[in-house]
Amino acid sequence: MTETANAAVATTGTSVMDAAQGTGSPGRAALLRALEELAREQGVSNVGLREVARHAGLSHAAPTHFFGSRDGMIRALAFEGLQLLDDELCVAQERDAQLPGRERLVSDAMEFVAFAQRHPAHFDAIFRTPSAAAGDDSLDRARRAALDGLRALVMEVHAAGDISGDVETVFLQLCTLSHGIASLAVDGLLKGFDKVPEGPNVSAEVVERIIRAQVAQLP
Amino acid sequence: MTETANAAVATTGTSVMDAAQGTGSPGRAALLRALEELAREQGVSNVGLREVARHAGLSHAAPTHFFGSRDGMIRALAFEGLQLLDDELCVAQERDAQLPGRERLVSDAMEFVAFAQRHPAHFDAIFRTPSAAAGDDSLDRARRAALDGLRALVMEVHAAGDISGDVETVFLQLCTLSHGIASLAVDGLLKGFDKVPEGPNVSAEVVERIIRAQVAQLP
DNA sequence: ACGATCGCTTTACATTGTCAAGAGGCAGGA
């Protein structure tokens, strides 16, 4: 039983996504909440297995029981985060369905950055701890699937004639730009720039200015 | 002597930059080389203090002797990397001095992600391990200084009339886009996209396509 | 010649991640 625990959970669900929350024993959920809270302050890769257990009020071996290993625990948080990301992006796309095409692109990219700032621990686990996910292709697939929503939106806006140019390149531009903003914002590395006010997290206005400039410039 | 070792080194040099290589005892240099090699495969935050010492053929306490702590060791790698980044960006800017304005922007941004792919351990230490640098404002300042070259270039190109629009926003666009590409490329997260060939590291052509599209669209 | 500093090791200790072996409870079947 090296990592069968989460592997089983990951392949049992109906969709690829509902792996994390699926069958939630109270202990398991408490551990994930503790991990999230600690990782939000220290970064995922700096939280310890036993620290999480202590914070959740359980014995030091509880995490390995549920997740198989420390990496398994982080993977579980990543899956939970992908589910969350998918949900939030879906409701945002619904909400903005009647906006003009380019506005929908702006909104979607902003929503991605907002997700990273709302759930920094999840964001970290999903996109910035690939070492913990090495050899787990299910996470790779889930990660890619979560981005398909944005890809589809780009194609839709392109088909409607609101933008032109190569669809995949536009998609890559939006992905990398959003990821860059989110990463820098979460790490507090955007603080030193002009026009970026200090504060707990980067204001949405700055994010919006960057993304809006980007989208407005699309061919 | 909590962290006086590197703090002393960091404030002794003539410039802010030459902190890492400055006074290099052979042991210290060997440790940094070992750290770089190990971090290039495992990621900075997954390499252990004793592992580095072993790899360098020294006793397990050698790193703390030179760097004060594990975090100090990572900070030292970050400073070394900033020096390196500054150098490489400078020679690139000289080399491209006679190119048209927008080409210089493209080249500079590409040089940044090339740096990240050439020196993933340094890139990681500089921009993606802020927890290790917490409370060390000298690293913050050095990080920002390293980006001033790009900012100056943007201002120059703007002054020459090759681009218009808000300079700081353009600068932020280029920074966040480059950082996003570099981060995803280093973590191997760009592999699953269409148009991105598989391989050890993302080909420069893809990077160029994204950045070139970005720059071409600037107002 | 001699103390001080540099470069590094040895020893020691608290803490971590992981494994094996349970303990207690709840379900279902005989």
Added chain:
DNA sequence: TCCTGCCTCTTGACAATGTAAAGCGATCGT
């Protein structure tokens, strides 16, 4: 009813880690 198995979780142990303190030889300034 009792037995069996599973599910949740603990206890105990072990190797490995990060950090601190003390020490040891060489080199250097005085």
